[in-house]
Amino acid sequence: MKRLLTLLLAGVLAAGALSACGSVSKKETNTAPTDAPLPTYATSSKSAGADSAEDDPEAVSSNASDEERKGEDSIGTLSDYVKNARETVIVQGGGTEKRCRIPKILLDSSDAKAANSExxxxxxxxxxxxxxxxxxxxxxxxxxxxxxxxxxxxxxRVDGGNSDGLCFCFDVTTGKVLGSETLCSMLGRDYNTVLGKLKDNLTSYYDKKFSMLQDNDEMRSQTLADSNVDSSKMFLNESHQLMAMVNIYAAVGGGQWVETISAE
Incomplete structure (x- = not known):
């Protein structure tokens, strides 16, 4: 009997031990579930290109150079360099109205200021x-x-058909007025060849217009003199053709005025 009680007590103790072990295993399983999501990380809003530009001084320098080149290559538009300085309306005999205007050159240079003053x-x-x-x-x-x-x-232009004028050609990158010889050189033209062509065109213009005038030989010679041709002011017209403002002398009207003659 005593032996039987001993065996029953041992069985109860063994069952209790097994129950305790099962409880601990179940608790550990609940604290570390196998289906828990993996952690995620937010990416930076700064692009890789921005990082490389900041980290690479040469890349920044290259971008700055591109901007400088854009500025140098961009000449702008005509309104950047010229505007109306003054305008008015002149009423002629008979009530005819004529709008008159003169320009202001907007280049920031001593030559431009001198031209505006003139x-x-x-x-x-x-x-x-x-x-x-x-x-x-x-x-x-x-x-x-x-x-x-x-x-x-x-x-x-005034009554009688006579006229006077002013002519300027600027290099907008320097603000300087270009003389006729300098302009020809910058255009890749031979100055003496241009003068020769200008004189030919001037002769043709003059003889066609004034061939019927009497006692005009001296005026013709004065117009076609090398000194007069050389003193002409050259510029480029809307078709990029080389033109010259030339003094004309003739035994008609006031005797002297200016015309623009092609130098090509």
Missing amino acids: ITAKYGEIFDAPDRHSYIISLDYEAYLYDKFLSVYINC
């Missing part, structure tokens, strides 16, 4: 007292921008 000195009075200048038929200007060349031609 324009104002020559034509400013007309705008101060237009009623005293009814003899003026027209006063206007033409301006053209080709490559880096800014050409400005001002012409004033």
Whole structure:
């Protein structure tokens, strides 16, 4: 009997031990589930290109150089360099109205300032007292921008057909006025060849227009003299053709005026 009680007690103790072990295993399984999601990480909003530009000084320098080249290559538009300085309306005999205007050159250079002063000195009075200048038929200007060349031609015509004018050609990258020889050189033209062509065209123009005038030989010689041809002011017109403002002398009207003659 005593032996039987001993065996029963051992069985109870063994069952309790097994129950305790099962409880611990179940608790550990609940704290570390096998289907838990993997951790995720947010990516940076800065692009790889931005990182490389910041980390590579040469890349930044290259971008800056591109911007500088864009600035140097961009000449701009005509309105960047010329605007109307003054405008007025002149009432001629019979009530005909003529609009007159002169330009202001916007280049920031001493040559541009000198040109603006010359324009104002020559034509400013007309705008101060237009009623005293009814003899003026027209006063206007033409301006053209080709490559880096800014050409400005001002012409004033009066009763009788005579005219005077001013002409300027600028290098917009330097602000300097270009003389005829310098302009030809920058265009890759031989200056003496250009002068020869200009003289041929001037001769043809003059003889066609004034061949019927009497006692005009001296005026013709004065017009076609090398000194007169050499003193012409050259510029580029809207078709990029080389033109020249030339003094014309003839035994008609006031005896002297200017015309634009092709140098090509």
